[in-house]
Amino acid sequence: MKRLMLVVIVILGITAFATSISYDPQGLMFLSRPGAGINVTVNLNKGTGATYYGGETLGVSFSVDRSAYVAVLDIDPSGQVQVLFPNVYDQDNYMIGGRTYTLPTEKATTKYNLQIQSQRGRETILVVASSSPLSFLGNVFSLFDRYPFPYLSQTVNNLSIAINPVFSTNWGMGYTYFYNSYVPFTVRTTINADKRDASVYVDGIHMGNAPVTTTLEVGTHTIYIYTKRNLVYGPSVVNVQPGSSDFHFSLLPNYIYGYLEVTSIPDAQVYVDGEYVGDTPYRDFEKVGSHTVTVSKWGYRDSKQNVYINRDMTTSVDFRLQEKTEEEKRADNIILFSVIGILVVGIVLAIVLMN
Incomplete structure (x- = not known):
């Protein structure tokens, strides 16, 4: 007897609006923080x-x-947030690393389709991953008897309240988006910043590190840029117009600051409170208060000074590094080659064990 497979059609409903989104996109921003060790990819x-x-x-x-x-x-x-997976037909959400899954997964008890309803708007798909069970899904599972694909929240601005506990584990996120029932007029757009390693968010979606080149719909967009040293731009609205659009933003501290200026002979790497910040000659913002500045260069002895940064003032420090003796350099080389040897042996052993 021929087996019949039930096909469940899930309608993705979208309310028509004059613009592609009607919520505050800041509700989608989950800024980088410790524990973001899982790489997530999502595709349509x-x-x-x-x-x-x-x-x-x-x-x-x-x-x-x-x-x-x-x-x-x-x-x-x-801004409503609906859970597409897990769902009543596809509940096992522990996924094996390195594999690509498509909804419905092979674990689904019933075949289902995610079908578009003909209403104008833009939707964002957010994939959240965690090494521990996702606590915010507890209530979702309890709703399966009434709603096969429950809503997690009625507003994206409450999303962080639900997802924040995930950040106490090893976690990761991935974003994508699509347009429903219209083709937007898009412009090739480049977003850059005056600080390296600056993360760029456009309409709440993490786009990568500056410079970012993408295509944006003509009109207004919310831009937020930040670095791990708490230098930020925005959130602020920019207006993308027809033609190639290039934006360059200057980042400012979100704390009370002064300026730190460091020079050295010879040029060297600069560390503030143990964190690498750049090379000499160096000048940048620094938080008001006491700090330890260290300069380092291979073949020379490290040198450090304690400084105090005053508000809106520049504190300058100068270093003259002393070259190491030949004996010290030989000792450094021995340590370096030993570390490299250990790493090579580790890599070889890993390859052997994998085979």
Whole structure:
């Protein structure tokens, strides 16, 4: 007897709005913090920023680079957050690292489709991964008897309240988005900053480190840029207009600051309170208060000074490094080669064990 497979069609409803989103996109921003060690990728069958029309199937695939518990969330243009996975038909959300999964997964008890409803707007797909079970799904599982694909929140601005506990574990996130029932007029846009390693968020979505080149819909967008040293720009609204758009932003501290200026002979690496900040000649913002400045160069002895940064003032320090003796350099080389040898042996052993 021929086996019949039930196909469940899930309608992705979108309320029509004059603009592509009607919520504050800051609700989507989850700034980098300790523990973000899981790399997450998420893709759509037509690609990020594609247009889908009513009746089309939205294909969502994702992967994690290490085994983790995963949730796939859909944020509609009004800011409502719906859980696409896990769902009543596809509840096992522990995913094996290095594999690519497509909804529905092979673990699903019933086949289902994510089908687009013909209403205008932009949706964001957010994939959350954690080494521990996702606590915010506890209530979601309890709703499966009434809602196969429950809503996690009625507003994206409450999303951080639900997801923040994830950050106490090893975690990661991935974003993508699509347009429903219209083709946006987009412009090639470059976003840059005056600080290296600056993370760029556009409309709440992490786009990578500056400089970022992407295509943005003509109109207003919310930009937020920050570095791990708490130098930020925004959140602020920019207006993307037809033609190539290039934006360059200057970042400022989100704390009370002065300036630290460091010079050395010869030029060397600069560390403030043990953190590498740049090379001499160096000048940048620094938080008001006491700090330890260290300069370091291979073949020379490290040198350090304690400084106090005053508000809106420049504190200058100068170093003259002493070259190490030949005996000290030989000792450094022995340590260096020993470390390299240990790393090589470790890599070889790992390769042998994998085979």
